[in-house]
Amino acid sequence: MTLTEEKKEKKIETLEEATIRFAGDSGDGMQLTGGQFTNATAIVGNDLSTLPDFPAEIRAPAGSLAGVSAFQIHFSSKEIHTPGDILDVLVAMNPAALKTSLKDLKPGGMLIVNTDAFTETNLKKAGYEENPLEAEINQKYQVFPIEISRLTQLALEDMNLPGKVVDRSKNLFALGLMYWLYTRPMDTTIDWLKKKFSKDPVILEANLKVLKAGYHYGETTETFISNYEIKHAKLLPGKYRNITGNEATVLGLVAAHELTGLTMFLGSYPITPASDILHELSKYKNLGIRTFQAEDEIAAIGAAIGASFAGGLGVTTTSGPGICLKSEFTGLAIKTELPLIICDIQRGGPSTGLPTKTEQGDLLQVMFGRTSESPIPILAAATPGDCFETMIEAVRIAVKYMTPVFFMSDGYLANGSEPWRIPQINTLPKIEVKFRKEADGFYPYLRNPDTLARPWALPGTPGLEHVITGVETEQITGKICYDPQNHDAMIKIRAKRIAQIENDIPDIKTIFGESKGDLLILGWGSTLGSINAACEQLLKQGYKVANAHLRYLNPFPKNLGEFLKNYKKILIPEINLGQLRLLIRAKYLIDAQGFNIVGGQPLKVNGIVEAATKLLKA
């Protein structure tokens, strides 16, 4: 390299991590832009965590605050746990995006704005009296005003494309620019565009031009003094792919279909944020997986229960409002003791609530939301990739113990992504399934003494003809029975057969910190990342803290009661008003404290750190 060339080359700074957010109008393609950036970042080998955040309305009015769609990604050369509390870079494609996101940008952070969108109308729609770019914003942040729309037009000047097409590709300019800024290769996006527009070479050419124009803009103009490099993270060796929670849930279901040898039957009704599971699983008809888009949530679970009765593996996927509708059928599956997987991809509530935002508000609903005493195992995934393993475990419990099982995820896990180490097939558990065949000594409710499971006897098997019913039935024979003593006994058997599953699940262990200490931060579900990060920080500050996470919410791990006693105080952060806390307090008579922010967003690490510090000092 000659001296002059070196001068032209910009300086590349190495950073440990960065958090950036693309924000724009729903029509600006921010989810796509973020998704592409994520893929490129994954290929570079960074650890990453993403947070897509989009409105419930499909086409909210353009330029409005309600119509802002954002995609946040935190990536690092070290192991990370969350999509990041605060932003290093904000790309704001219009005033509304700026207005909703600016509060999350760190002081001194980079603000890249598409100045072309800062028109009087757009400013008004965003509620700005005057153009914020002309105000003191420049003193607080490094502002990079760029005419993204005009530069996009210039790049395509000679192609004579309709204005709409040109305008629609401006997100690729922003993407190209960010690729340059963080020294990501553009290959994954180029390949993707080539595939997507293979039948439309003109659009392909236009998109490639704009993408590269964005990249070269960063490289050649004087706007940016340097760009950044984030070296690959030292993850466990293996083969990786980037995965969202819903994708991992689907892979878990596909694996369960293969591992059990049962025909999987998914009964589902479209609902945000669970629909993608139905979409994805529907593609695997070639494996013999059967998917059924039912007329409603009730029909969806009913068909799944029918499938299990006939010897398939019934699955139903939904979110909180769907769980309400399914509760009567869930009771039937509990009463008739059939295996079934009910997936609750939680979203903000109550009622319609916040369909595209995350929450952990359904724990008590799945635990108790049915008539009478109707116990059911509940498992919750903790990260997007963890949905895979948790699903397989849910299936194992369902078929071994002949019971419906709740699989819990949430909007954040469903759409958020992380690098996922692809498991070796031979490390996956074999799930043994036995159907009753012998007619001799058969009774529908004669239980296996070890598992207390009743036999799975399929219609079509000669000599095992029997009727199952939601009406209370006699122990062993399964005949309708209204006897008080029998009912009391059946209620207790149903409770016991779920409670004893604690003998077949792993003990809870600390993740960070020591096995004894001043404070335990206990969590479940998607808060794992925030809690891990918070715990690491607190440990660095010298506190005697530890954290642990529950995959099994019912029954709890057998050692949980003893385990909790190893810590002077317990903090349970949740995206609800303390549902796990209620269960823990009730069961173990422990004065657990909560940290509860129910804003439709993942918990902030800082919030947990503050709550923990306060509790430690109290």
Next chain:
Amino acid sequence: MAISNQSQYTKADFESANDIRWCPGCGDYAILSAVQGVVPALGIPKEKFVFISGIGCSSRFPHYMSCYGFHTIHGRALTVATGVKSINPDLSVWVITGDGDGLSIGGNHLIHAIRRNQDFKILLFNNRIYGLTKGQYSPTSELGKKTKSTPYGSIDNPINPASVAIASGATFVARTVDKNVKHMMEVLKKAAAHKGTAFIEIYQNCLVFNDNAFEGFTKKDVKDDHSVYIEHGKPLIFGKNHDKAIKLNGFHPEVINAANGNIKETLVHNEHADDRGLAYVLGQMGVENEGLPVAFGVLRQIEQPTYQERLFEQEKLAKEKSLSGGLPQQTLEQILNAGDTWMVK
């Protein structure tokens, strides 16, 4: 479905040892007996029958058969049947429902099971009342009906089950009545032979809460003037003296005097008509428009691929496509490793 040529079964093989708890004299007994009379001769192994019901008096039915059965929850039997048939198409699935179970709480599922042409029988026991909950009006109760929940009379228009079924695209729709066991058995046999959804409305007397609701079609001196038994290819003639006939005036059926040689104008039934119009007109007679006899028999029977046939055809094609390399992922290994991947050493 595996059908053997000769049947070794008798009616007794399908009777369960459970005590029957319907009120003595309930029309349900006749239906149970008719079903138990028909199924042994169908040539289907006993273990392949599955009776699935919801909630209501009629829904106790599976307990009184000695077959596989699933007594589910109110209104939802059809959804369960959908799952059963989608896993094992080889089973002969019979859904037992009532006017409350099938048309009120389960009305949605009825429409959708029928439009999909799910391959099962639906026996809807219509007694025009809620029996199990002790006497409230049902969706088929007549306007003005006084019941416990309608002391001033019902202000709801009733629904006609056959109309719902035909409008939903049913490939088999029939109507029969508990008191005419012979006719019921014939209809059941035809339903059993049908491929796809076979919907049968059975007028069933609830002697406790709605006695004699169907007297007009069952009482000796009046029944022949109030009902017409329809058969494919046969003219619609009825009346005590076979002197009345149905003729179509545009879309409107009219009663004409058949004794006067008006035979040429008489409507001839075609249950296989592609168009739903005729079945709809016949199904309405005497129920939605008065002054006409109620039609009993098969209103409609057409051939159409069933949901199960389409399901398995699609699955077969997907498998073939996958084997020939037309689909990107085939094995679990390939599926897990799909998309952009990278190695960490």
